[in-house]
Amino acid sequence: NAGVMQNPRHLVRRRGQEARLRCSPMKGHSHVYWYRQLPEEGLKFMVYLQKENIIDESGMPKERFSAEFPKEGPSILRIQQVVRGDSAAYFCASSPGTGYATEAFFGQGTRLTVV
Amino acid sequence: AQTVTQSQPEMSVQEAETVTLSCTYDTSENNYYLFWYKQPPSRQMILVIRQEAYKQQNATENRFSVNFQKAAKSFSLKISDSQLGDTAMYFCAFMVFSGTYKYIFGTGTRLKVLA
Numbered sequence: 001n002a003g004v005m006q007n008p009r010h011l012v013r014r015r016g017q018e019a020r021l022r023c024s025p026m027k028g029h030s031h032v033y034w035y036r037q038l039p040e041e042g043l044k045f046m047v048y049l050q051k052e053n054i055i056d057e058s059g060m061p062k063e064r065f066s067a068e069f070p071k072e073g074p075s076i077l078r079i080q081q082v083v084r085g086d087s088a089a090y091f092c093a094s095s096p097g098t099g100y101a102t103e104a105f106f107g108q109g110t111r112l113t114v115v
Numbered sequence: 116a117q118t119v120t121q122s123q124p125e126m127s128v129q130e131a132e133t134v135t136l137s138c139t140y141d142t143s144e145n146n147y148y149l150f151w152y153k154q155p156p157s158r159q160m161i162l163v164i165r166q167e168a169y170k171q172q173n174a175t176e177n178r179f180s181v182n183f184q185k186a187a188k189s190f191s192l193k194i195s196d197s198q199l200g201d202t203a204m205y206f207c208a209f210m211v212f213s214g215t216y217k218y219i220f221g222t223g224t225r226l227k228v229l230a
Contacts, residue, residue, distance in 0.1 A: 042206055042220035104218060106160035
């Protein structure tokens with residue numbers, strides 16, 4: 001059973017471009033979370049999705065950021081018109097979502113650098 | 116607000132010795148889970164140990180154990196017989212199911228094991 005797969009591992013974008021980060025959850029997992037880690041900081045919650053539904057996006061910036069988890073295919077975190085402050089590591093985690101407080105498994109992250 | 120505080124930004128320990136990383140949290144919930152994650156230079160988030168808040172017995176996982184003080188909202192991690200491979204960032208996190216499985220992370224403690 002492959003773990004949570006994120007790609008690309010590294011992404012460089014110029015200011016104003018769009019960044020698309022992909023996350024394939026573990027097999028059988030229907031819940032996906034996105035977190036952002038700024039340098040020397042912990043992980044900050046961004047959004048929680050189930051298949052075709054955004055459950056909690058309280059950590060998402062109101063503008064330029066969007067996320068989806070379609071019925072087929074990976075979850076996508078999209079950042080439009082990137083700025084230098086978007087440079088960070090973005091982690092995806094997945095869980096089966098059944099039962100109370102199931103463990104989330106993390107991918108290796110995508111390091112976004114905006115130049 | 117639910118918060119996690121790790122008051123030790125950096126720590127070091129001699130190989131084979133014992134070290135304790137501190138973590139405090141704040142929540143008004145009664146049922147929740149607590150976690151310690153390890154993040155080595157590879158950036159992979161690795162679950163070290165978890166504790167259910169309703170369990171009084173402290174969790175243990177080989178050389179890793181926790182001291183869970185629910186009334187004090189404290190959740191420290193003890194690493195015994197430290198090894199060079201334990202060098203990493205360690206994040207404390209907790210999760211309360213309040214309609215979503217949202218993990219709240221501390222800012223981390225950078226642990227260096229010295230040969």
